[in-house]
Amino acid sequence: MPVKNMDKARGSTTGRPIMILLDMLGKRWTLRIMWELRDRPLTFRDLQKQCGDISPTTLNSRLRELRDFEIISHDTGGYSYTALGAELGAQMTELDNWSRKWASQLNDSQA
Amino acid sequence: MPVKNMDKARGSTTGRPIMILLDMLGKRWTLRIMWELRDRPLTFRDLQKQCGDISPTTLNSRLRELRDFEIISHDTGGYSYTALGAELGAQMTELDNWSRKWASQLNDSQA
DNA sequence: TCTTGACGCTACAAAATATGTAGCGTATCC
């Protein structure tokens, strides 16, 4: 089942939600932005600082996409997850857990 | 705790595992490749077909990175997850579940 | 043995995407 207003997603002609999601998350900085928002709202400038060397052009373009898809929203407190976005944000924590395990195993195999 | 041989990750100077992971997954096609491998091994050419219009240059570069990080391996059957990679692959299923919920909610809010 | 097919790639110029710096317009606080 294709999704409305998701037609222009980069890598997908099917319109399948997972393809649209993978396409969006696969753009540079998108996952990082989701990660940085994991436990508090951040302003545009906060995000620039947290992400180090992201350009404002790119940051704005990612934030717009995340807003269009209702994963984040913007109000006076800054940018933060929507209710549904928070569930995706929770996956960031899973990735963090996995990455720690991964790092220790890689160190072992190189010891 | 920085990770050995992860120094050249694009977006991160810290060497923190999560940063390296987000950086890798944030490159175009990496998530898609992980997704396509979710329930069977695929050859290089299978992956090209499944991914539609990925260029062999990019595919090779992503596969190399995933192999270097021991997330996938390559043998006579094709490319497939390592044991640890499979745990990351399982997250792909979570993303799929989330994306379906997301799609139906987006459709509602646009109805 | 010759050919056909699949395999995993590499080369390289062109196109798309991201960067870095500068700075604009608005609002708020003193």
Added chain:
DNA sequence: GGATACGCTACATATTTTGTAGCGTCAAGA
């Protein structure tokens, strides 16, 4: 009204990705 923080936009440069072509290896079949 001067200083500060806000969310951006402009635009030339740099990096990344694409698309097409094709190479070298191997194994099966005629």
